[in-house]
Amino acid sequence: MLTDTIIEDDRWSEMGFEALAEAAAEAAFLHLGMEARDFEIAVLACDDARIxxxxxxxxxxxxxxxxxxxxxxxxxxxxxxxxxxxxxxxDPELGDIAIAFETCAREAETAGKPMADHVTHLVVHGVLHLLGYDHIRDKDATLMEGLETAILGKMGLSDPYEI
Structure with a gap:
C-alpha cells in the first residue's frame, strides 16, 4: 500500500477514509506517471484539536x-x-500528511460538496505537496491547481476551484 494511515478520530473510519486516501494518492501517482508501489506516505486522520x-x-x-x-x-x-x-x-518515504475532520466537514458543507469529494481533493493536494508542488508563487499555484483538477477529473470528481 502507498498510504500508511493512522486514524485518531473514529469519524474517519466511519467514512472509509483509509480506502479513500489510498485511492486519492494512487490517482495522483498514476496521473504523474509514477509507480505508487515504490513509495510510502504516512497519513494522520485526526480532529481539529490535534491539527x-x-x-x-x-x-x-x-x-x-x-x-x-x-x-x-x-x-x-x-x-x-x-x-x-x-x-x-x-526517497521512497515521501513524508507525512495530517487531515482534520471538523475543518474538512465544515468546508465541504460550506461548498455544498460531499465530504468524500472534498477529502479526496485534500489528500491529492497533500500528496502533490510531498512531491514538491506548491501554491505560494503564482505560476506554481497554477501548475498545482491544474494537476489537482486533472487528477480529480479522472476520478470523476468536479473541479475544486470552479466558482
Missing part, C-alpha cells in the same frame, strides 16, 4: 487547518511554474 497543535508546532499558527504535509526532503522547483525534481532518486 491545531501540529499547526502551532510546525507553522507557528495556533489554529486548525484542513490539511498539513511534511515532505521528507525539499523537492520544489527553483523557478516559479517549473515541475519539481524528477521522481528518479526520490
Amino acid at each position: 491545531a497543535e501540529l499547526n502551532t508546532e510546525f507553522r507557528d499558527k495556533p489554529t486548525p487547518t484542513n490539511v498539513l504535509s511534511w515532505p521528507s526532503e525539499e523537492r520544489g522547483a527553483e523557478v516559479d511554474g517549473d515541475t519539481p525534481s524528477a521522481p528518479e532518486g526520490l
